[in-house]
């Protein structure tokens with residue numbers, strides 16, 4: 001992914017020339033969009049016509065699709081897709097260069113219809129918003145000055161994007177929500193769920209704010225909504241004051257005693273990685289009663305839709321189910337951790353073995369042994385040992401190596417036999433790991449290393 005600055009710079013560089021991505025029909029609007037999208041995201045856009053773009057591409061994980069609303073503000077670098085009321089039924093696509101709440105200024109091709117005959121180059125033009133528009137916003141890379149430092153350090157790279165989450169416990173004030181199994185939604189979630197989920201998210205590096213437990217976000221939002229105040233109450237306030245990347249509101253369902261399992265409730269925007277992550281977490285723990293469900297009859301869900309707030313309501317299970325409640329109580333830490341991992345997008349605390357811990361470095365040198373050393377077909381004590389005649393024995397058996405690997409308490413080098421390079425790469429240990437910082441250059445080798 002490119003940074004937003006890089007994206008805009010590239011976009012500006014397209015103006016004044018004609019762009020043909022696929023070699024068909026000259027300089028179409030879609031061609032320009034593909035050049036831009038490929039540069040910024042490394043991906044191409046699918047669709048017969050521009051109007052298909054929002055429906056025939058999965059943007060999960062690298063871009064966010066927004067349906068236009070009266071309060072939507074496009075940002076420079078957004079892809080804007082015009083519906084099929086444009087372009088003779090094919091729709092139209094352009095890239096936003098700048099925008100206000102009333103109009104967008106874009107870079108586009110073939111607005112006037114002269115692209116196919118290569119008479120209309122990429123042009124800057126201003127349009128009004130249209131209710132049928134979609135906007136697609138790349139998840140840009142952070143600016144390069146931040147990224148630069150990481151690459152020079154021999155450590156696992158931090159690829160986690162730190163986010164700002166707001167967690168909300170459902171119900172509040174005089175509304176206890178659903179009641180069952182000796183507790184109610186309001187109290188149980190406040191006491192057991194949100195602090196724990198917050199704890200795990202924070203341990204993964206995110207910023208987490210809890211909506212005030214003494215309040216009820218639903219009633220607060222309704223208060224603002226009824227007064228026409230879309231700034232100062234409930235979810236409106238969350239958006240304006242906390243500016244979160246995502247809001248997660250927790251509830252417990254209620255029905256007959258046999259109903260069991262949780263699910264995620266969303267507005268009409270496509271489910272994103274957070275929705276899917278939480279749904280999967282529920283599947284893996286308390287179980288689910290249904291898939292991610294779109295609803296338009298819940299106040300906070302609708303306000304989130306109108307205000308472009310990344311929001312979902314999570315039913316953690318049924319408060320009326322003894323099975324669900326026993327499960328959650330008995331596994332509270334594992335359960336809330338798993339929910340946090342669903343939000344975070346990967347396991348929290350402890351990297352999965354061998355996955356991201358670096359054990360190999362591409363350091364080169366010449367190793368000259370001073371003792372007999374076994375040679376293996378792969379690094380580590382489990383590597384198959386080659387025929388005794390091919391082991392290293394003394395200083396006449398020097399080898400040039402191309403990498404070093406830390407494994408099973410030894411440092412291993414990867415080399416070819418200078419006398420038989422065609423046989424490919426082999427491995428041998430050059431020392432035991434004794435240095436407390438486990439740095440190979442602090443060790444005593446079974447011979448001599450000359451680093452290159």
Ligand SMILES: [Zn+2]
Pocket residue numbers: 170171177178185251252
């Ligand atoms: Zn509820």
